[in-house]
Amino acid sequence: MELESSLRERLIDVGVDLVTTEGTASLGLREIARRAGVSHGAPRRYFPTHHALLSAIARRGFAELGSRIEATANEEASPRDRLQALARTYLRYASEHRGMFELMFRHDLLDSQAAPSDVPPLRDSTLPLFAHLVELVACHAAERRAVGSLETPAVTAAALWANLHGTAQLWAWGSLQLVLEAASPAVSGDDPAEPLDRLVMAVLDAHLGPEGA
Incomplete structure (x- = not known):
């Protein structure tokens, strides 16, 4: 054994x-x-199927990404600041581990349910990350005393995640650099962290409202 x-x-x-x-x-x-x-x-x-092996590989990626998010988390910070730290960690991981990042979320290629008896299914690695995002979005809404919202925290978190993931992919493909440079050369400087930080702030503003509002 x-x-x-x-x-x-x-x-x-x-x-x-x-x-x-x-x-x-x-x-x-x-x-x-x-x-x-x-x-x-x-x-x-x-591994009974190719998908099962791919899922085991992807599970390693989720473990590392989760460890990074946990390491950068500050329990004393506001929910928005914690979301900002999470977003930056997410984009940094996507940039540094492009292949793994692309695999992790390809659930059309992965087997989320099946696993050897001593290994948790991939969904047990995938869902906690999103649940953490939902929790932070809900805490942010409660902190702002946002009432009458048209969407639940889960839907808002899903939209925020989709925006953030799209940012990661378009940045990896060079598309965002191209359009930002064309629209405003001052936005796309030598330091890639600067435009990415501004994009993170824009994503948070779009889904959570402007900071301090």
Whole structure:
């Protein structure tokens, strides 16, 4: 059993390395098996489907992203400031781990439910991140005593997340840099953190209202 667990972890390790260095297109079963030094049929002994192996790889990404968010969280800060810190961490992770970031949210490629009996399903890694976002949005609304909102905190959080995720993807593809430079050269400077910080503030203002309002 210990040997099987070790081999399973080795396959995941290889997958994590591949997606980090070469992107999602590199995550074929045969290539993972080859780099792990096992037969091309060996992964099937530990992962019944390709999607199951991809899910195990993605789970590592959620664990790291969750650790980063936890490390930057300040329980004494306001909900909005905590959302801002979360957003910056999210965008930084997307920039530094582009392949993993793209895999983690491809639930059309992942198996959120099925998993070996001793491994939690991927949904148990995915949903807490969103639940944390919903909690912060709800706390922000309560702090502002926002009443009569047209949307629930979950819908607002989903829209905020979609905006933030779109920002991460368009930045990775170079699209935002292109349009910002064309619209206002002063916005797109040498330091990529500056326009990204301004985009984070714009995303928060769009979904939470202007700061201090």
